[in-house]
Amino acid sequence: MNRTIRGGFRRALPIASTLALGAALALSGCGSESDGDTIGVSLIVKTTSNPFFVAMQEGAEAAAEDAGVELSVAAGQSDGDEETQIQAIENAISRGDAGILITPNGPGVEDALIRARDAGLYVIVLDTPPSDTEAADITFATDNFLAGQKIGQWAAAQLGGEKAVIGMIDIFDDKIVSVDVQRDQGFLDGMGIDIGDPAVIGDEASTGQYSGGEFEIVGHEASQGAEDGGRTAAENLLSANPDINVVYTINEPAAYGAYEAFEAAGATEDLVVVSVDGGCAGVDAVTGGIIGATSQQYPVKMAELGVEAIKQLVDTGEAPETTEGLDFYNTGVELVTDQPHDGIEAITTDEAKELCWG
Numbered sequence: 062m063n064r065t066i067r068g069g070f071r072r073a074l075p076i077a078s079t080l081a082l083g084a085a086l087a088l089s090g091c092g093s094e095s096d097g098d099t100i101g102v103s104l105i106v107k108t109t110s111n112p113f114f115v116a117m118q119e120g121a122e123a124a125a126e127d128a129g130v131e132l133s134v135a136a137g138q139s140d141g142d143e144e145t146q147i148q149a150i151e152n153a154i155s156r157g158d159a160g161i162l163i164t165p166n167g168p169g170v171e172d173a174l175i176r177a178r179d180a181g182l183y184v185i186v187l188d189t190p191p192s193d194t195e196a197a198d199i200t201f202a203t204d205n206f207l208a209g210q211k212i213g214q215w216a217a218a219q220l221g222g223e224k225a226v227i228g229m230i231d232i233f234d235d236k237i238v239s240v241d242v243q244r245d246q247g248f249l250d251g252m253g254i255d256i257g258d259p260a261v262i263g264d265e266a267s268t269g270q271y272s273g274g275e276f277e278i279v280g281h282e283a284s285q286g287a288e289d290g291g292r293t294a295a296e297n298l299l300s301a302n303p304d305i306n307v308v309y310t311i312n313e314p315a316a317y318g319a320y321e322a323f324e325a326a327g328a329t330e331d332l333v334v335v336s337v338d339g340g341c342a343g344v345d346a347v348t349g350g351i352i353g354a355t356s357q358q359y360p361v362k363m364a365e366l367g368v369e370a371i372k373q374l375v376d377t378g379e380a381p382e383t384t385e386g387l388d389f390y391n392t393g394v395e396l397v398t399d400q401p402h403d404g405i406e407a408i409t410t411d412e413a414k415e416l417c418w419g
Contacts, residue, residue: 100375101158102368103133105149107166107189108140111286111314112340112419113360114164117187120361120418121162124368132368133158140286141233143169154180160371162364164188167236171196183371183380187363189240190389199381200389201363201370205243205337206250206259208356211396211405212335213251215354216307217272218402219333225252225276228298228305230291230315231262234283241311244337245281248309252276279305284315291318299326310336313343313355320351339397340419347397348410354398357408361418362392 104121106114118134125132133156135149143166150173153161160183163174174184174196186197217225229248232241246256249265253272257264263281270276279302282294291310298305299322308323310316316336323329336343339357346352370381384391395416396407 099131100129100372101131101133101153101156102371103135103149103153103156103158103161103163104364104367105146105153105161105163106134106136107146107164108138108142109136111140111312112342113188113312113338113358116340116418117164117360117364121364121368124365128368128372130368130372137166141166141236143167146170147173150174150177153177153182158182159375160185162187162367162371165191165196165238167238168192183374185367185370185381187367188358188360189238192237192239194388199370199383201366201381201392202240202389203337203356203358203394204387204391205240206247208337208358208394209244209247209249210251211247211356211394211407212309212337212354213248213253214405215251215396215398215402215407216248216309216333216335217252218405219353219400220273220307222273223306224274225271225307226302226305227252227276227278227307227309228295228302228319229278229281230284230294230298230308230310230319231281232284232286232311234281244311245309248335254278277302284311284318286312286315288314288318288321291315292322293318295319295322299323299328303328306331306333308332308334310334312336313338313340313346313352316343316352316355317346339395339413339417341414341417342419344397344410344413344417347399347413353400354396354407357395357397357413357416359392359394359416359418366390366392 137145162185164187171193184197186200188202190200245262246259249256267278282297284290284294308319313336334352335354337356343355397413398407401407
């Protein structure tokens with residue numbers, strides 16, 4: 062039988078009003094399991110085609126083994142597949158799992174997450190905060206706006222006052238996902254461009270001034286977070302304006318595809334490509350000059366902390382708390398580049414290779 066956190070007990074728990082997350086998790090091995098019941102945790106990722114989520118799964122599996130937690134793993138068939146995730150949530154409820162760790166594929170899964178919470182499961186969202194705050198107990202994630210800001214600041218400095226002709230490659234054009242919006246808007250803000258409504262992609266002025274000079278935004282294209290999608294998105298942008306010299310990409314797979322399109326068009330000279338992820342392949346792409354700079358995030362840490370937090374909660378009643386000043390627990394982000402600029406904090410690719418995943 063799985064040990065669960067039933068409705069009334071869970072609702073009575075504060076979000077760690079007395080303990081910081083690190084201190085609470087440090088005690089994760091000290092709880093009692095004298096009743097012999099199993100602590101069941103479900104990890105539900107967006108897809109297994111992206112190394113980011115593969116690394117997350119590996120981190121969760123290692124943490125579960127160390128903590129004596131029974132881990133069930135499920136994934137969407139593609140980025141954006143909500144139905145498969147909803148079924149995995151329902152399965153977790155049926156099993157009586159203690160908690161769910163999930164990277165949501167969209168707002169369509171949130172009603173199911175609310176049902177899980179009402180059934181007594183503790184829900185930790187990883188990487189992509191939900192649009193409905195009732196859908197999760199807490200989020201462990203990168204500060205995605207900051208991740209975007211970092212690559213935006215670097216891109217502006219890298220241009221050295223040259224006009225920025227910008228192509229924006231996002232995830233979706235048919236749904237709103239927080240990570241998509243935050244990285245996009247953070248990048249523009251880092252460039253020194255007025256973003257208008259920070260909750261809306263594409264409402265900024267198409268021309269104006271960035272921190273280093275003039276800018277023109279050619280457009281926003283969706284990639285589905287995949288390499289082939291990035292290639293198609295870049296081809297569409299190049300068709301609209303072959304003079305693009307800055308490409309923002311939502312993640313590194315999209316960046317690889319985008320670069321291939323520019324390379325095929327003979328348009329890579331002085332091209333500035335920036336991205337977010339910091340996987341080992343992405344760090345290699347920075348070393349190789351395909352990506353100029355990337356913001357490195359830490360999926361293994363998200364998953365490890367998530368497993369440990371649910372174990373700790375079942376054993377002691379101690380719940381994790383958010384990072385001070387934020388509404389989520391920040392798992393960190395670092396700018397990675399071998400072309401540093403004064404005043405912009407970054408780590409080298411050699412340093413990033415010690416921290417990368419995938």
